[in-house]
Amino acid sequence: MMERMREGVSSIWVKIILALIILSFVLTGVGGYLASSDQPAAAKIDGEEISQAQFEQAYQNERNRMQSQLGDYFTTLMGDPGYVQQFRRSVLDRLVNDALIEQRANALGLRISDDQVKQAIRAMPEFQRDGQFDNDAYNAILRRSRFTPDQFAEYMRTDLLRQQLLTAIQSSDFALTNEVAQLQQLEQQQREVRSLTLDLETFKKRAEISEEDSLAYYKEHAEQFMRPEQVKVSYIELSADTLKQTIEISDDALETYYHENLAKYATPEQRRVRHILIQGDDAQAKEKADAILAELKGGADFATLAQTKSEDTFSAKQGGELDWFERGVMDESFEDVAFALKNNGDISDVVKSTFGYHIIQLEDVKAPHAKPLADIRDELLADLRDQNTAEAFYNLETKLAEFAFEEPESLDAAAKAVNGKVQTTDFFSLEEAEGVLASPAVLQALNSPEVREDALNSDVIELGAEHVIVVRVDDYRPEELLAFEDVSDQVHEILAAERGEAAAEKLADDMLVALRKGDNTLLENNDLSFSEPETLSRRGNDPVLVEKAFSMPKPDASQTVFDMTHDQQGNVVIIALDKVTEPELDAVKANDPLADQLAQMNAQQDVMALLDVLRADAKVTYSVLDGTAQ
Structure with a gap:
């Protein structure tokens, strides 16, 4: 749990x-x-x-x-x-x-x-x-x-x-x-254990394995020693990220780009206005707003009317004044009218928005301000380099496709056309493909008859945005059984591990039977002993030992519980569970992290x-x- x-x-x-x-x-x-x-x-x-x-x-x-x-x-x-x-x-x-x-x-x-x-x-x-x-x-x-x-x-x-x-x-x-309390009790429980490790390497060294044993295992498990079908591949990879590093931008081009895109690198125009809001979208709300507009046209002070009659209670306290804003912040209809006012003090007609009816007065305008070229030079260079890279990439991609198709039995002409490099691999199986060659689209191409059997260049394969590749199979060798001489050491190691593990588990099983009867003879005969007692929590450093210890049944007052597991190195470990300690719980907090997890x-x-x-x-x-x- x-x-x-x-x-x-x-x-x-x-x-x-x-x-x-x-x-x-x-x-x-x-x-x-x-x-x-x-x-x-x-x-x-x-x-x-x-x-x-x-x-x-x-x-x-x-x-x-x-x-x-x-x-x-x-x-x-x-x-x-x-x-x-x-x-x-x-x-x-x-x-x-x-x-x-x-x-x-x-x-x-x-x-x-x-x-x-x-x-x-x-x-x-x-x-x-x-x-x-x-x-x-x-x-x-x-x-x-x-x-x-x-x-x-x-x-x-x-x-x-x-x-x-x-x-x-x-x-x-x-x-x-109560659920959280029960889980807290389980979470904070501690278990006192002792352990005994049977080192697998020791049992492997004791295993006696003849050449006849190894040869017999090799024949019975031939599928383990098959070399999978393999290919040698050459390819040209084209990436905008790599190409970007080669793009040079002149100062003249940078300055021209800056002036052509001043709006992009300028602070937008901002406006500060006052407004009076009448909420609702019915005729009565419109009539009320029209009456206020008539008062303003008759000379009434905008701020005073806003304080007494605006239903935007927050801005009304400031005489209807709003903070500076730019386009894209306010309701679109409100914004269009606010930015259409020409002079400070100008008052709009009644404007309908999703909030109700407004009357707007222009207070002040901040004109857009362009950042100096020197302040944004790096940003400009990055933008212009991105643009130039995109154009250069698609031109090179077109050339790569043309030359790979027109001269399908080699990648040399295509590499020369795009000023690229033909990269090659040693033999590998497609299941072990790495990097760009592990792409499903690339693997599909390498398995196609045109590329694999006819040894032709693939089409241009898209790996991602502005990232393509062309591949070809230079050599192929089918699946075959490796010679016994080439894998004899591997066979010996496998047999030694199997027999060593079986011997260690057999001894551990015998020990468990004896220990559960209170008999320590096998421990003494094999010069083995348990470690000193160790108190484990569920968040202990050894997850294998912790998992096993907390899955074992609780011992009786005077009866130790024994069981067996394997550690992370594959060694056989006998565990003696001596005691389980239950915590005394404090009151459960409503926001306890355990409650969130549950x-x-x-x-x-x-x-x-x-x-x-x-x-x-x-x-x-x-x-x-x-x-x-x-």
Whole structure:
């Protein structure tokens, strides 16, 4: 229970919520995400399709994320075809879950307004500069991601819709005081143990293994010693990030760009106004506002009327005065009139907004002010270099495609055309592909008959935004059984480990039988002894020992409990549990972190239960993995 509680913080529930707002999932090569294809759908949910391109992009994004977090360990995991299949299934399951949640949210009548979408986009740090939304940055990122504003807004609307449903589920859970108290007691429980380690290396050295034994094992387990089919690959990689480093910007070009984009690097015009607000949208409110306007036209003081008659109680205290504001802050109709007033003291007609009826008086204007070129030189250089890089990249991409196609039996001409370098690999299996070669699109190309069998250049393959590659197979060797002479040491090591572990476990089993009877003879005969007593908590430094110790039954007052496990090095460990100490609990606090964790776990279970119901009610068909329907 306590282990599940600790895992709750990084649970699938949290991941589902976070996954809905991770922008990198959207902005990494999303051109293919929305594109149609003749390929069969990866999955169908009641007729709604998840495209193959959508699935492959999601898979690659998740693979890149895991690679960056786990490094070489993840590379090792991906060398196991079984793990790869499981990993791909988990990604497709997540896409199916998203679709099911979206369908249920729509069925419940949940909706996301245009204003909610707008506010969510404006709050994204990727689209901001100096803490403010930058429309140019927004359009540039969408352009490079091959999204139109309407497509991106619809994507955000769908994500926010799912989040709305999930948040409603999350906020409905809570933890009872007695539940938290019981969990506190389990969390703070301590166990006194002694341990005895049977070193696996010692038993491996004692194992007697003849060459006949090794040869017999080799023949019986030939599948373990197969060298997988392998390829040698050469490729040209073209990336805007790399190209950017070579782009030179002259001072003249920089100054010209600065003057052409002064508005972009200037503080916007700001205005300070007073206003009188009459709330409501009916004829009576309009009539009241018209009467106030008539008084103003008759010479009444604006500030005085605002103090006595404005229904914006906060600004009324300051005579209707508002803080400085720029375009994009106020209600659009209010803003249009405020920025149309010409001179300080000018008073508008009655203006209708979503808040009611306003009368506006212009107090002051701050003209836009351009930042000096010297102050923003680095920012200008980065912007101009981005623009020049994009143009240069697409020109080079076109050349790469042309030369790779026109001279398909070599990459030399294509490399010369783009001033690039042909990179080569040694033999490797596709399951062990690393870096850019691990991309699903690249692996698909390397498996194609044209590239693998005919030894032709691939088409240009898009790895991400402004990142492409062309590959070819230089050499190929099929799967084959490695010679016994080449793997004899490996076979010997495997046998020694198996037999050594079996011998250690046999001795441990015998010891457990004897110890449970109170017989220490085997300990004495093997010159073994337990360690000094050690008090463990659930958050101990040795997770293997802790997990086993806290899974053992409580000992009687005078009877030690014995059991066996393996440590992180594979050694056999016998554990003697002597005593369990229960804590004396203080009063449970309402905001105890444990209560939050329990509520979080309940929320996770609610989400999983919802998904179980949705899957049971829907027809879900997987095409790309195993073709089974659920």
